[in-house]
Amino acid sequence: MTSQAGSSRRSFLRRAAVAGSVFSVVPRYVIAGSGQTPPSERIRVAAIGCAGRPVSNIVGVAGCGAEIVGLCDVDTRRTGKMQEKFKQAPFFKDYRQMLDTLDKQIDAVTIGTPDHWHAAMSIECLRRNKHVQCEKPLAQTFGEVDQMIAVARSAKLVNQAMNQGHAFDTIRTFREWIEAGLIGTVKEAHFWAPASYSCMDQLDELTKTHSIPQELDWERWQGPVAPHRAYCPLYLPGRWRFWTDYGCSTLGDWACHLMDPIFWALDLGLPEAVRVDDLGDWEPSKHGVTYPKGDVFTLSFPAKNARGPVTVKWFDGPRYRSVPCPDGLPHDQFAPRMEKYVNSGPSGEGGVIYGDKGVIVYGSHGAKNLRLIKDGKLVDTSDANKDLPPPRYPRVKGGSPYHEWLDAIKGGAPVGSDFAYAGNITQASLVALAALFDPGKRLEFDPAQRAFKNSSAANARLRVKRLPGYGV
Structure with a gap:
């Protein structure tokens, strides 16, 4: 050409x-x-x-x-x-x-x-x-x-x-249910992810000398991270999410999937406050290069437009077992009470959305496995229930984000999860992760100033130094 x-x-x-x-x-x-x-x-x-x-x-x-x-x-x-x-x-x-x-x-x-x-x-x-x-x-x-x-x-x-x-039909159904008022005004939401991304019991491995695999360009893999670290096989493949230099822990990995439906339906924006409720025996000064084995966060989102404030609680690692089971849902149908965890399956990740007139329970990615609870009882959500709202939002071809992206490049409908939208979810997660470095108190966040009002330690985690020459 x-x-x-x-x-x-x-x-x-x-x-x-x-x-x-x-x-x-x-x-x-x-x-x-x-x-x-x-x-x-x-x-x-x-x-x-x-x-x-x-x-x-x-x-x-x-x-x-x-x-x-x-x-x-x-x-x-x-x-x-x-x-x-x-x-x-x-x-x-x-x-x-x-x-x-x-x-x-x-x-x-x-x-x-x-x-x-x-x-x-x-x-x-x-x-x-x-x-x-x-x-x-x-x-x-x-x-x-x-x-x-x-x-x-x-x-x-x-x-x-x-x-x-965000390309799935179920996330559109969820928003249609919310806007139709099936559960009334949303007040609170709980999310969980059983994965535990931590190497806090293996930190002594970082002090040892390890041979770099011949197939790996270790310095190039680290790229903009400052400073570069000595190679350790605990970093990769597949375990870089465990480390504060390279990844964003379980919260960063899963919040984009689990919180996506309520960010879209409620336009949550950024939290005004975050509190670390539980992080086990993880200590910033001792274990700060890796993440906790499990943690619990509370994020407070202010009232916006016509809706009131919303409280979001996050549970991951072994802490996911402590998520309260909503009334009306049998314990053997609630993932945190099921015996065996299956990634992205019925016993895997999920969320509970509490309104003043009902509850919605769903699984991972795009609000899969939607269930509706009204008056303490599960509601029939099949097509036979004519009380459910009709589809309002256009569906993506095949529920495929790949079709969506390529079609948008060709001039079709814009993608639903662009950087501006998805960035909001990521930043809410990063606000929570920054709070790990100043645990034990409610940290107030100012979205306009892009900073915490009462924590220099947490602010230091919002913007980390990068090596020159990488454009960031």
């Missing part, structure tokens, strides 16, 4: 994305001879991160018609599956080299890296005129989320955070 043709294609896709629902699929003959590529052709996607969770995203966008044109990962121990599946896509260890080399061949980038890389990579791609899909949580620090949102707004490109449940 010539430079002029590549520029024309990118310009067209940018205009199509800005136009939003004005476009859907434009036949080739409509723009024949214009030098512009019709949006019905395949979107060319490069992937940063090719093992673990990102595999689902790469396969997902490819299955929805995208062409995978480049792959990048700094650790090749687990990338063989994607390299074999997409043999035509060149493989890189340096994402900037990939962006330089394939620039005119890339329309969009899907980012599936550890949290500490999200901001730098997303901002870099947006500034290079690429549409972006980024894994959740959106970033590792509060300040980085603000940066990402600002750059995304100025770039006017499609940006999507991968709390994929």
